Amino acid sequence: MKISLIVILLFFLFPVDAFRPTLLLGNLIERTCRQTPFYDLCTYSLKSNPESRDADVKKLAQIMVDSLKAKATDTLDLIDELLMDGLALDPAMMKALTSCAERYNVIIRGDVPEITEALNTGNYKFAERGTNDAAVEANSCEMEFPGKSPLTDMNKLVHDVSVVAAYIVKIILNSHR
Secondary structure, three states, X not given: OHHHHHHHHHHXXXXXXXXXXXXXXXXXHHHHHOOOOOHHHHHHHHHOOHHHHHOOHHHHHHHHHHHHHHHXXXXXXXXXXXXXXXXXXXXXXXXXHHHHHHXXXXXXXXXXXXXXXXXXXXXXXXXXXXXXXXXXXXXXXXXXXXXXXXXXXXXXXXHHHHHHHHHHHHHHHHHOO
């Protein structure tokens, strides 16, 4: 009788849904994202990726790095399109777009693979530096334009995703001290 009373009491105190992995994961994502400066972007990026379902914080960092690569690739595609569409006929615009293409190639071909390797080998300080470098590259692209940039929104998104990734890597780094 006592055991069944305890089981019933525990059932009401801890509903079955509380033990579902997705709810526990949601808590991990929310706890992690609260430690970043862009909570909404962080939770959206992580929850929209099915790989986050059973992820630990290290996997959440990798998901953000993958998101960084996707956003940077989208930006580079737009830059290439703008260069081909003749927007770059203005020499200052052409120079800015060409410089931005180089910066985004650095993010995609340099930073992202290095960050991924650093995460895989446990070199979290190096991973943090790489994510911060990607944010700097996006900001530097924006500053290349003498006037209004056609990439402002995308540069900001790449910057912000990079910053979120950096903060998540820093969480891992701090937990290993």
